[in-house]
Amino acid sequence: xxxxxxxxxxxxxxxxxxxxxxxxxxxxxxxxxxxxxxxxxxxxxxxxxxxxxxxxxxxxxxxxxxxxxxxxxxxxxxxxxxxxxxxxxxxxxxxxxxxxxxxxxxxxxxxxxxxxxxxxxxxxxxxxxxxxxxxxxxxxxxxxxxxxxxxxxxxxxxxxxxxxxxxxxxxxxxxxxxxxxxxxxxxxxxxxxxxxxxxxxxxxxxxxxxxxxxxxxxxxxxxxxxxxxxxxxxxxxxxxxxxxxxxxxxxxxxxxxxxxxxxxxxxxxxxxxxxxxxxxxxxxxxxxxxxxxxxxxxxxxxxxxxxxxxxxxxxxxxxxxxxxxxxxxxxxxxxxxxxxxxxxxxxxxxxxxxxxxxxxxxxxxxxxxxxxxxxxxxxxxxxxxxxxxxxxxxxxxxxxxxxxxxxxxxxxxxxxxxxxxxxxxxxxxxxxxxxxxxxxxxxxxxxxxxxxxxxxxxxxxxxxxxxxxxxxxxxxxxxxxxxxxxxxxxxxxxxxxxxxxxxxxxxxxxxxxxx
Numbered sequence: 001x002x003x004x005x006x007x008x009x010x011x012x013x014x015x016x017x018x019x020x021x022x023x024x025x026x027x028x029x030x031x032x033x034x035x036x037x038x039x040x041x042x043x044x045x046x047x048x049x050x051x052x053x054x055x056x057x058x059x060x061x062x063x064x065x066x067x068x069x070x071x072x073x074x075x076x077x078x079x080x081x082x083x084x085x086x087x088x089x090x091x092x093x094x095x096x097x098x099x100x101x102x103x104x105x106x107x108x109x110x111x112x113x114x115x116x117x118x119x120x121x122x123x124x125x126x127x128x129x130x131x132x133x134x135x136x137x138x139x140x141x142x143x144x145x146x147x148x149x150x151x152x153x154x155x156x157x158x159x160x161x162x163x164x165x166x167x168x169x170x171x172x173x174x175x176x177x178x179x180x181x182x183x184x185x186x187x188x189x190x191x192x193x194x195x196x197x198x199x200x201x202x203x204x205x206x207x208x209x210x211x212x213x214x215x216x217x218x219x220x221x222x223x224x225x226x227x228x229x230x231x232x233x234x235x236x237x238x239x240x241x242x243x244x245x246x247x248x249x250x251x252x253x254x255x256x257x258x259x260x261x262x263x264x265x266x267x268x269x270x271x272x273x274x275x276x277x278x279x280x281x282x283x284x285x286x287x288x289x290x291x292x293x294x295x296x297x298x299x300x301x302x303x304x305x306x307x308x309x310x311x312x313x314x315x316x317x318x319x320x321x322x323x324x325x326x327x328x329x330x331x332x333x334x335x336x337x338x339x340x341x342x343x344x345x346x347x348x349x350x351x352x353x354x355x356x357x358x359x360x361x362x363x364x365x366x367x368x369x370x371x372x373x374x375x376x377x378x379x380x381x382x383x384x385x386x387x388x389x390x391x392x393x394x395x396x397x398x399x400x401x402x403x404x405x406x407x408x409x410x411x412x413x414x415x416x417x418x419x420x421x422x423x424x425x426x427x428x429x430x431x432x433x434x435x436x437x438x439x440x441x442x443x444x445x446x447x448x449x450x451x452x453x454x455x456x457x458x459x460x461x462x463x464x465x466x467x468x469x470x471x472x473x474x475x476x477x478x479x480x481x482x483x484x485x486x487x488x489x490x491x492x493x494x495x496x497x498x499x500x501x502x503x504x505x506x507x508x509x510x511x512x513x514x515x
Contacts, residue, residue, distance in 0.1 A: 087503030
Protein backbone atom coordinates (compact mmCIF):
# COMPACT_ATOMS: atom_id res chain seq x y z
CA UNK A 1 0.00 0.00 0.00
CA UNK A 2 1.25 3.46 -0.91
CA UNK A 3 0.11 6.63 0.86
CA UNK A 4 0.93 10.16 -0.15
CA UNK A 5 1.95 13.05 2.08
CA UNK A 6 0.30 16.33 1.09
CA UNK A 7 -3.10 18.00 0.54
CA UNK A 8 -5.26 15.28 -1.00
CA UNK A 9 -8.25 15.95 -3.26
CA UNK A 10 -9.47 12.40 -3.58
CA UNK A 11 -8.67 8.86 -4.59
CA UNK A 12 -7.24 8.50 -8.08
CA UNK A 13 -6.85 4.78 -8.48
CA UNK A 14 -6.69 1.60 -6.56
CA UNK A 15 -4.11 -0.85 -8.00
CA UNK A 16 -4.10 -4.56 -8.10
CA UNK A 17 -1.05 -4.69 -5.89
CA UNK A 18 -3.00 -2.99 -3.06
CA UNK A 19 -1.41 0.41 -3.63
CA UNK A 20 -3.45 3.54 -3.02
CA UNK A 21 -2.56 6.51 -5.22
CA UNK A 22 -3.43 10.12 -4.25
CA UNK A 23 -3.56 13.22 -6.40
CA UNK A 24 -1.81 15.90 -4.43
CA UNK A 25 -1.35 19.64 -4.75
CA UNK A 26 1.97 19.79 -2.89
CA UNK A 27 4.59 17.60 -4.50
CA UNK A 28 6.53 16.48 -1.47
CA UNK A 29 5.50 12.90 -2.08
CA UNK A 30 6.70 9.67 -0.62
CA UNK A 31 5.27 6.18 -0.60
CA UNK A 32 5.29 3.51 2.09
CA UNK A 33 3.99 0.02 1.39
CA UNK A 34 1.47 -0.93 4.06
CA UNK A 35 -0.09 -4.26 4.78
CA UNK A 36 -3.81 -4.79 5.15
CA UNK A 37 -3.32 -5.77 8.80
CA UNK A 38 -1.68 -2.41 9.56
CA UNK A 39 -4.43 -0.47 7.83
CA UNK A 40 -7.05 -2.35 9.75
CA UNK A 41 -5.28 -1.43 12.95
CA UNK A 42 -5.63 2.24 12.17
CA UNK A 43 -9.26 1.88 11.02
CA UNK A 44 -8.62 2.47 7.32
CA UNK A 45 -8.43 -0.98 5.77
CA UNK A 46 -12.15 -1.77 6.06
CA UNK A 47 -13.13 1.37 4.21
CA UNK A 48 -10.54 0.84 1.50
CA UNK A 49 -11.49 -2.78 0.95
CA UNK A 50 -15.15 -1.73 0.82
CA UNK A 51 -14.28 0.64 -2.01
CA UNK A 52 -12.44 -2.15 -3.82
CA UNK A 53 -15.45 -4.44 -3.54
CA UNK A 54 -17.82 -1.70 -4.76
CA UNK A 55 -19.57 -1.22 -1.39
CA UNK A 56 -20.38 2.45 -0.55
CA UNK A 57 -19.55 3.49 3.04
CA UNK A 58 -22.49 4.69 5.23
CA UNK A 59 -20.62 7.68 6.68
CA UNK A 60 -21.53 10.94 4.98
CA UNK A 61 -19.02 13.13 3.26
CA UNK A 62 -17.32 15.61 5.52
CA UNK A 63 -18.44 19.18 4.83
CA UNK A 64 -15.87 21.93 5.09
CA UNK A 65 -17.15 25.48 5.63
CA UNK A 66 -16.27 27.65 2.68
CA UNK A 67 -16.90 31.37 2.45
CA UNK A 68 -18.93 32.52 -0.53
CA UNK A 69 -18.66 35.86 -2.18
CA UNK A 70 -22.41 36.21 -2.71
CA UNK A 71 -25.44 34.90 -0.83
CA UNK A 72 -29.06 34.69 -1.81
CA UNK A 73 -31.08 34.78 1.42
CA UNK A 74 -34.56 36.00 2.26
CA UNK A 75 -35.96 36.30 5.79
CA UNK A 76 -39.44 36.15 4.30
CA UNK A 77 -38.83 32.59 3.08
CA UNK A 78 -37.20 31.39 6.28
CA UNK A 79 -39.98 32.45 8.68
CA UNK A 80 -42.63 29.70 8.65
CA UNK A 81 -46.15 30.61 7.63
CA UNK A 82 -47.44 29.08 10.87
CA UNK A 83 -45.17 31.13 13.13
CA UNK A 84 -47.01 33.10 15.80
CA UNK A 85 -45.29 36.35 14.86
CA UNK A 86 -46.65 36.14 11.32
CA UNK A 87 -50.19 36.09 12.69
CA UNK A 88 -49.48 38.85 15.20
CA UNK A 89 -47.80 41.09 12.64
CA UNK A 90 -51.12 41.55 10.80
CA UNK A 91 -52.56 43.43 13.78
CA UNK A 92 -49.61 45.61 14.81
CA UNK A 93 -50.25 49.11 13.48
CA UNK A 94 -47.85 51.69 14.86
CA UNK A 95 -48.28 54.58 12.44
CA UNK A 96 -50.54 56.53 14.77
CA UNK A 97 -48.17 56.03 17.70
CA UNK A 98 -45.30 57.52 15.72
CA UNK A 99 -47.32 60.68 15.17
CA UNK A 100 -48.12 60.94 18.88
CA UNK A 101 -44.44 60.51 19.78
CA UNK A 102 -43.19 63.11 17.31
CA UNK A 103 -43.57 66.13 19.69
CA UNK A 104 -41.33 64.37 22.24
CA UNK A 105 -38.32 64.25 19.92
CA UNK A 106 -35.95 67.13 19.26
CA UNK A 107 -35.57 68.64 15.82
CA UNK A 108 -31.81 68.87 16.28
CA UNK A 109 -29.08 66.41 17.07
CA UNK A 110 -28.31 62.84 16.08
CA UNK A 111 -31.22 60.68 14.87
CA UNK A 112 -32.56 58.49 17.68
CA UNK A 113 -33.40 54.81 17.67
CA UNK A 114 -36.61 54.09 15.82
CA UNK A 115 -39.38 53.91 18.50
CA UNK A 116 -41.24 51.35 16.39
CA UNK A 117 -38.25 49.01 16.69
CA UNK A 118 -38.30 49.34 20.50
CA UNK A 119 -42.06 48.70 20.65
CA UNK A 120 -41.82 45.67 18.39
CA UNK A 121 -39.01 44.25 20.50
CA UNK A 122 -41.08 44.75 23.66
CA UNK A 123 -44.01 42.97 22.02
CA UNK A 124 -41.72 40.04 21.20
CA UNK A 125 -40.45 39.95 24.77
CA UNK A 126 -43.89 39.93 26.39
CA UNK A 127 -45.44 37.53 23.85
CA UNK A 128 -42.74 34.92 24.42
CA UNK A 129 -42.04 35.46 28.11
CA UNK A 130 -38.57 36.99 27.70
CA UNK A 131 -38.40 38.94 30.94
CA UNK A 132 -34.86 40.30 30.71
CA UNK A 133 -34.21 43.14 28.29
CA UNK A 134 -30.57 42.09 28.00
CA UNK A 135 -31.65 38.65 26.94
CA UNK A 136 -34.29 40.15 24.66
CA UNK A 137 -31.57 42.00 22.72
CA UNK A 138 -29.58 38.77 22.41
CA UNK A 139 -32.60 36.80 21.21
CA UNK A 140 -33.58 39.40 18.63
CA UNK A 141 -30.00 39.46 17.40
CA UNK A 142 -29.94 35.67 16.86
CA UNK A 143 -33.53 34.70 16.03
CA UNK A 144 -34.53 35.11 12.37
CA UNK A 145 -38.25 35.33 13.13
CA UNK A 146 -37.66 38.05 15.69
CA UNK A 147 -35.53 39.98 13.20
CA UNK A 148 -38.25 39.67 10.59
CA UNK A 149 -40.93 40.96 12.96
CA UNK A 150 -38.73 43.88 14.10
CA UNK A 151 -37.94 44.82 10.46
CA UNK A 152 -34.21 44.47 11.09
CA UNK A 153 -33.21 42.30 8.15
CA UNK A 154 -29.99 40.30 8.37
CA UNK A 155 -27.58 43.14 9.01
CA UNK A 156 -29.72 45.49 11.12
CA UNK A 157 -28.21 46.54 14.45
CA UNK A 158 -30.03 45.65 17.65
CA UNK A 159 -30.19 48.57 20.12
CA UNK A 160 -28.52 48.33 23.48
CA UNK A 161 -30.67 47.26 26.40
CA UNK A 162 -30.20 50.63 28.09
CA UNK A 163 -32.25 52.24 25.30
CA UNK A 164 -35.40 50.74 26.79
CA UNK A 165 -34.84 52.36 30.19
CA UNK A 166 -33.95 55.70 28.65
CA UNK A 167 -37.13 55.83 26.57
CA UNK A 168 -39.37 54.29 29.22
CA UNK A 169 -38.55 56.86 31.88
CA UNK A 170 -38.74 59.66 29.34
CA UNK A 171 -40.88 59.98 26.27
CA UNK A 172 -42.78 56.69 26.64
CA UNK A 173 -44.28 57.69 30.00
CA UNK A 174 -44.60 61.36 29.10
CA UNK A 175 -46.70 60.45 26.06
CA UNK A 176 -48.51 57.53 27.78
CA UNK A 177 -47.38 55.44 24.82
CA UNK A 178 -47.97 51.98 26.27
CA UNK A 179 -51.54 52.90 27.15
CA UNK A 180 -52.05 54.09 23.58
CA UNK A 181 -50.56 50.85 22.28
CA UNK A 182 -53.01 48.82 24.35
CA UNK A 183 -55.97 50.89 23.13
CA UNK A 184 -54.84 50.56 19.51
CA UNK A 185 -54.82 46.76 19.76
CA UNK A 186 -58.17 46.80 21.60
CA UNK A 187 -59.70 48.92 18.84
CA UNK A 188 -58.53 46.32 16.33
CA UNK A 189 -60.26 43.61 18.39
CA UNK A 190 -63.46 45.66 18.31
CA UNK A 191 -63.16 46.19 14.56
CA UNK A 192 -62.73 42.45 14.03
CA UNK A 193 -65.97 41.78 15.95
CA UNK A 194 -64.36 40.00 18.89
CA UNK A 195 -65.84 42.30 21.56
CA UNK A 196 -69.58 41.83 22.08
CA UNK A 197 -69.91 44.46 24.80
CA UNK A 198 -72.94 42.81 26.45
CA UNK A 199 -71.23 41.11 29.35
CA UNK A 200 -67.99 42.01 31.13
CA UNK A 201 -66.07 40.10 33.78
CA UNK A 202 -63.75 41.73 36.30
CA UNK A 203 -61.12 40.31 38.60
CA UNK A 204 -57.74 41.07 40.15
CA UNK A 205 -54.63 39.00 40.75
CA UNK A 206 -51.63 39.59 42.99
CA UNK A 207 -48.28 40.04 41.24
CA UNK A 208 -45.19 39.95 43.43
CA UNK A 209 -43.30 43.23 43.45
CA UNK A 210 -39.57 43.66 42.99
CA UNK A 211 -39.08 44.33 46.69
CA UNK A 212 -37.24 42.14 49.16
CA UNK A 213 -38.91 41.31 52.46
CA UNK A 214 -35.49 41.29 54.12
CA UNK A 215 -35.25 45.07 53.90
CA UNK A 216 -38.76 45.77 55.13
CA UNK A 217 -39.43 48.32 57.84
CA UNK A 218 -42.27 48.59 60.30
CA UNK A 219 -45.29 50.38 58.86
CA UNK A 220 -45.94 52.39 62.00
CA UNK A 221 -42.43 53.87 61.80
CA UNK A 222 -43.07 55.15 58.30
CA UNK A 223 -40.69 55.52 55.40
CA UNK A 224 -37.02 55.83 56.41
CA UNK A 225 -35.60 59.38 56.01
CA UNK A 226 -32.80 58.13 53.75
CA UNK A 227 -35.17 56.39 51.33
CA UNK A 228 -34.68 57.76 47.83
CA UNK A 229 -35.19 56.80 44.24
CA UNK A 230 -37.72 57.00 41.44
CA UNK A 231 -40.11 54.54 43.14
CA UNK A 232 -40.11 56.64 46.33
CA UNK A 233 -40.97 59.79 44.37
CA UNK A 234 -43.86 58.00 42.67
CA UNK A 235 -45.11 56.75 46.03
CA UNK A 236 -45.19 60.26 47.45
CA UNK A 237 -47.04 61.45 44.34
CA UNK A 238 -49.86 58.85 44.74
CA UNK A 239 -50.41 59.18 48.50
CA UNK A 240 -53.79 60.84 47.83
CA UNK A 241 -54.76 58.42 45.07
CA UNK A 242 -57.52 56.05 46.18
CA UNK A 243 -55.91 53.28 44.14
CA UNK A 244 -52.71 53.45 46.22
CA UNK A 245 -52.01 55.60 49.27
CA UNK A 246 -55.60 56.59 50.06
CA UNK A 247 -57.07 53.14 49.47
CA UNK A 248 -57.29 52.43 53.19
CA UNK A 249 -56.80 54.29 56.45
CA UNK A 250 -55.24 51.21 58.02
CA UNK A 251 -51.49 51.51 58.55
CA UNK A 252 -49.68 48.72 56.64
CA UNK A 253 -47.83 46.20 58.73
CA UNK A 254 -44.58 46.59 56.77
CA UNK A 255 -43.21 48.95 54.12
CA UNK A 256 -40.64 48.21 51.42
CA UNK A 257 -38.18 51.15 51.23
CA UNK A 258 -37.24 50.20 47.65
CA UNK A 259 -40.90 50.33 46.50
CA UNK A 260 -43.18 51.86 49.19
CA UNK A 261 -46.35 51.75 47.04
CA UNK A 262 -46.52 47.96 47.32
CA UNK A 263 -48.66 46.26 49.94
CA UNK A 264 -47.58 43.55 52.37
CA UNK A 265 -50.12 40.76 51.91
CA UNK A 266 -50.69 37.12 52.80
CA UNK A 267 -53.82 36.71 50.68
CA UNK A 268 -52.46 33.49 49.14
CA UNK A 269 -52.58 31.89 52.59
CA UNK A 270 -48.85 31.29 52.46
CA UNK A 271 -45.74 33.34 53.21
CA UNK A 272 -46.53 37.05 52.99
CA UNK A 273 -44.89 39.20 50.32
CA UNK A 274 -45.04 42.67 48.77
CA UNK A 275 -47.36 42.84 45.79
CA UNK A 276 -49.35 44.92 43.33
CA UNK A 277 -52.77 44.00 41.95
CA UNK A 278 -53.29 43.51 38.23
CA UNK A 279 -56.95 44.37 37.52
CA UNK A 280 -58.54 43.03 34.31
CA UNK A 281 -61.88 43.93 32.73
CA UNK A 282 -62.62 41.45 29.94
CA UNK A 283 -65.38 40.79 27.45
CA UNK A 284 -67.19 37.59 28.39
CA UNK A 285 -67.55 36.34 24.80
CA UNK A 286 -63.94 35.91 23.64
CA UNK A 287 -61.98 36.93 26.76
CA UNK A 288 -60.60 40.08 25.13
CA UNK A 289 -59.06 42.38 27.74
CA UNK A 290 -61.10 45.58 27.58
CA UNK A 291 -59.11 47.46 30.22
CA UNK A 292 -56.30 46.97 32.71
CA UNK A 293 -55.38 48.88 35.86
CA UNK A 294 -52.54 48.64 38.38
CA UNK A 295 -53.37 49.19 42.07
CA UNK A 296 -51.98 48.37 45.45
CA UNK A 297 -52.91 44.94 46.76
CA UNK A 298 -56.04 45.76 48.76
CA UNK A 299 -59.73 45.06 48.11
CA UNK A 300 -60.88 48.69 48.30
CA UNK A 301 -58.43 49.66 45.57
CA UNK A 302 -59.58 46.77 43.37
CA UNK A 303 -63.21 47.94 43.60
CA UNK A 304 -62.17 51.45 42.63
CA UNK A 305 -60.19 50.05 39.69
CA UNK A 306 -63.30 48.19 38.47
CA UNK A 307 -65.30 51.44 38.46
CA UNK A 308 -62.56 53.31 36.63
CA UNK A 309 -62.24 50.62 33.97
CA UNK A 310 -66.00 50.50 33.32
CA UNK A 311 -66.19 54.28 32.99
CA UNK A 312 -63.13 54.39 30.74
CA UNK A 313 -64.46 51.71 28.40
CA UNK A 314 -67.66 53.71 27.97
CA UNK A 315 -65.83 56.99 27.45
CA UNK A 316 -63.18 55.78 25.00
CA UNK A 317 -64.90 52.92 23.14
CA UNK A 318 -68.62 53.44 23.83
CA UNK A 319 -68.84 50.02 25.50
CA UNK A 320 -71.77 49.90 27.92
CA UNK A 321 -72.24 46.34 29.24
CA UNK A 322 -75.60 44.95 30.32
CA UNK A 323 -74.14 42.78 33.06
CA UNK A 324 -70.95 42.59 35.11
CA UNK A 325 -69.54 39.29 36.34
CA UNK A 326 -67.33 39.17 39.40
CA UNK A 327 -66.57 37.36 42.63
CA UNK A 328 -67.61 38.22 46.18
CA UNK A 329 -64.91 40.90 46.47
CA UNK A 330 -67.09 43.08 44.22
CA UNK A 331 -70.31 42.22 46.06
CA UNK A 332 -70.23 45.04 48.61
CA UNK A 333 -73.36 47.13 49.04
CA UNK A 334 -71.73 50.31 47.71
CA UNK A 335 -70.44 48.56 44.57
CA UNK A 336 -73.78 46.89 43.84
CA UNK A 337 -75.61 50.18 44.32
CA UNK A 338 -73.20 51.91 41.92
CA UNK A 339 -73.79 49.24 39.29
CA UNK A 340 -77.58 49.13 39.60
CA UNK A 341 -78.61 52.71 40.23
CA UNK A 342 -75.79 54.74 38.66
CA UNK A 343 -74.72 52.60 35.71
CA UNK A 344 -77.79 50.46 35.06
CA UNK A 345 -75.75 47.23 34.95
CA UNK A 346 -77.05 43.87 36.20
CA UNK A 347 -74.70 42.59 38.92
CA UNK A 348 -73.99 38.90 38.33
CA UNK A 349 -72.01 38.97 41.54
CA UNK A 350 -72.42 37.08 44.84
CA UNK A 351 -73.56 39.41 47.62
CA UNK A 352 -70.98 40.06 50.31
CA UNK A 353 -73.15 39.24 53.32
CA UNK A 354 -72.18 38.38 56.90
CA UNK A 355 -75.70 38.32 58.34
CA UNK A 356 -75.90 34.52 58.34
CA UNK A 357 -75.82 33.17 61.88
CA UNK A 358 -74.16 29.89 62.79
CA UNK A 359 -75.51 29.41 66.35
CA UNK A 360 -78.89 28.05 65.24
CA UNK A 361 -80.85 31.29 65.79
CA UNK A 362 -82.82 33.11 63.08
CA UNK A 363 -80.76 34.98 60.49
CA UNK A 364 -81.83 38.13 58.71
CA UNK A 365 -83.11 36.16 55.73
CA UNK A 366 -85.75 34.62 58.02
CA UNK A 367 -87.33 38.07 58.43
CA UNK A 368 -89.53 39.62 55.73
CA UNK A 369 -89.10 43.24 54.74
CA UNK A 370 -92.18 45.32 53.82
CA UNK A 371 -91.26 48.22 51.51
CA UNK A 372 -94.59 50.01 52.04
CA UNK A 373 -94.27 50.31 55.81
CA UNK A 374 -90.45 50.24 55.91
CA UNK A 375 -90.51 47.51 58.56
CA UNK A 376 -89.45 43.89 59.06
CA UNK A 377 -91.77 41.08 60.13
CA UNK A 378 -90.34 38.27 62.25
CA UNK A 379 -91.26 34.53 61.96
CA UNK A 380 -93.78 35.04 64.80
CA UNK A 381 -95.53 37.84 62.91
CA UNK A 382 -94.28 40.71 65.07
CA UNK A 383 -92.99 44.02 63.62
CA UNK A 384 -89.47 45.40 63.76
CA UNK A 385 -89.47 49.15 63.11
CA UNK A 386 -86.80 51.74 62.49
CA UNK A 387 -88.28 54.24 65.00
CA UNK A 388 -91.27 53.71 67.29
CA UNK A 389 -91.86 57.39 68.01
CA UNK A 390 -91.86 60.67 66.13
CA UNK A 391 -89.06 63.23 66.53
CA UNK A 392 -89.43 66.98 66.33
CA UNK A 393 -86.33 67.08 64.13
CA UNK A 394 -86.45 64.29 61.53
CA UNK A 395 -83.67 61.77 61.81
CA UNK A 396 -82.31 59.59 59.03
CA UNK A 397 -81.03 56.90 61.36
CA UNK A 398 -78.13 56.07 59.02
CA UNK A 399 -75.07 54.86 60.91
CA UNK A 400 -71.44 55.26 59.93
CA UNK A 401 -71.40 51.97 58.01
CA UNK A 402 -74.33 53.18 55.83
CA UNK A 403 -76.84 50.91 57.53
CA UNK A 404 -80.06 51.40 59.51
CA UNK A 405 -81.18 49.47 62.59
CA UNK A 406 -84.65 47.96 63.05
CA UNK A 407 -85.80 46.95 66.55
CA UNK A 408 -88.54 44.74 67.87
CA UNK A 409 -90.61 45.64 70.91
CA UNK A 410 -89.24 44.31 74.19
CA UNK A 411 -92.79 43.44 75.24
CA UNK A 412 -93.32 41.34 72.11
CA UNK A 413 -90.07 39.45 72.50
CA UNK A 414 -90.49 38.60 76.18
CA UNK A 415 -93.79 36.79 75.57
CA UNK A 416 -92.72 35.18 72.26
CA UNK A 417 -92.35 31.36 72.32
CA UNK A 418 -89.66 31.61 69.60
CA UNK A 419 -87.36 33.80 71.67
CA UNK A 420 -84.86 30.95 72.39
CA UNK A 421 -84.44 30.59 68.61
CA UNK A 422 -84.30 34.32 67.93
CA UNK A 423 -82.60 36.38 70.65
CA UNK A 424 -81.91 34.19 73.67
CA UNK A 425 -79.26 36.55 75.09
CA UNK A 426 -80.89 39.90 74.28
CA UNK A 427 -84.12 41.52 75.51
CA UNK A 428 -85.28 42.24 71.95
CA UNK A 429 -84.19 41.38 68.42
CA UNK A 430 -82.34 43.93 66.25
CA UNK A 431 -81.69 43.77 62.52
CA UNK A 432 -79.45 46.04 60.42
CA UNK A 433 -80.29 46.93 56.85
CA UNK A 434 -77.98 48.66 54.40
CA UNK A 435 -79.21 51.80 52.71
CA UNK A 436 -78.22 50.01 49.49
CA UNK A 437 -80.20 46.90 50.33
CA UNK A 438 -82.36 47.32 47.22
CA UNK A 439 -79.36 46.64 44.98
CA UNK A 440 -78.35 43.71 47.18
CA UNK A 441 -81.84 42.23 46.89
CA UNK A 442 -81.67 42.55 43.10
CA UNK A 443 -78.34 40.71 43.07
CA UNK A 444 -79.87 37.94 45.20
CA UNK A 445 -82.75 37.56 42.74
CA UNK A 446 -80.38 37.44 39.76
CA UNK A 447 -78.41 34.68 41.50
CA UNK A 448 -81.47 32.41 41.20
CA UNK A 449 -81.61 32.59 37.39
CA UNK A 450 -80.07 30.35 34.72
CA UNK A 451 -78.24 33.34 33.22
CA UNK A 452 -76.37 33.72 36.49
CA UNK A 453 -75.11 30.14 36.25
CA UNK A 454 -73.86 30.86 32.75
CA UNK A 455 -72.09 33.93 34.05
CA UNK A 456 -70.37 31.91 36.75
CA UNK A 457 -68.85 29.68 34.06
CA UNK A 458 -67.79 32.69 31.99
CA UNK A 459 -66.02 34.21 34.98
CA UNK A 460 -63.40 31.45 34.72
CA UNK A 461 -62.10 33.11 31.54
CA UNK A 462 -60.56 35.98 33.45
CA UNK A 463 -58.95 33.53 35.86
CA UNK A 464 -57.50 31.64 32.89
CA UNK A 465 -56.01 34.90 31.61
CA UNK A 466 -54.20 35.40 34.91
CA UNK A 467 -52.93 31.81 34.77
CA UNK A 468 -51.66 32.47 31.24
CA UNK A 469 -50.10 35.73 32.43
CA UNK A 470 -48.07 34.01 35.13
CA UNK A 471 -47.27 30.64 33.58
CA UNK A 472 -46.85 31.36 29.87
CA UNK A 473 -45.83 35.02 29.84
CA UNK A 474 -43.90 34.46 33.11
CA UNK A 475 -45.16 37.65 34.73
CA UNK A 476 -45.36 36.20 38.24
CA UNK A 477 -42.96 38.84 39.55
CA UNK A 478 -42.58 42.43 38.40
CA UNK A 479 -39.26 43.62 36.99
CA UNK A 480 -39.96 47.36 37.23
CA UNK A 481 -40.60 49.29 40.44
CA UNK A 482 -43.11 51.93 41.40
CA UNK A 483 -46.74 52.41 40.32
CA UNK A 484 -45.61 53.53 36.86
CA UNK A 485 -43.46 50.43 36.46
CA UNK A 486 -46.35 48.14 37.41
CA UNK A 487 -48.64 50.05 35.05
CA UNK A 488 -46.18 49.70 32.16
CA UNK A 489 -45.75 45.97 32.66
CA UNK A 490 -49.48 45.28 32.97
CA UNK A 491 -50.26 47.26 29.81
CA UNK A 492 -47.62 45.44 27.79
CA UNK A 493 -48.75 42.05 29.10
CA UNK A 494 -52.42 42.79 28.32
CA UNK A 495 -51.42 43.98 24.84
CA UNK A 496 -49.50 40.75 24.24
CA UNK A 497 -52.44 38.64 25.41
CA UNK A 498 -54.87 40.46 23.11
CA UNK A 499 -52.48 40.06 20.18
CA UNK A 500 -52.15 36.34 20.83
CA UNK A 501 -55.94 36.09 21.05
CA UNK A 502 -56.31 37.88 17.71
CA UNK A 503 -53.81 35.52 16.12
CA UNK A 504 -55.70 32.52 17.49
CA UNK A 505 -59.25 33.56 16.62
CA UNK A 506 -58.57 35.09 13.20
CA UNK A 507 -56.72 32.57 10.98
CA UNK A 508 -54.14 33.54 8.44
CA UNK A 509 -55.57 34.09 4.94
CA UNK A 510 -54.97 31.15 2.65
CA UNK A 511 -52.46 31.78 -0.17
CA UNK A 512 -53.95 32.38 -3.60
CA UNK A 513 -53.81 29.42 -5.91
CA UNK A 514 -51.57 29.85 -8.92
CA UNK A 515 -53.53 30.36 -12.12
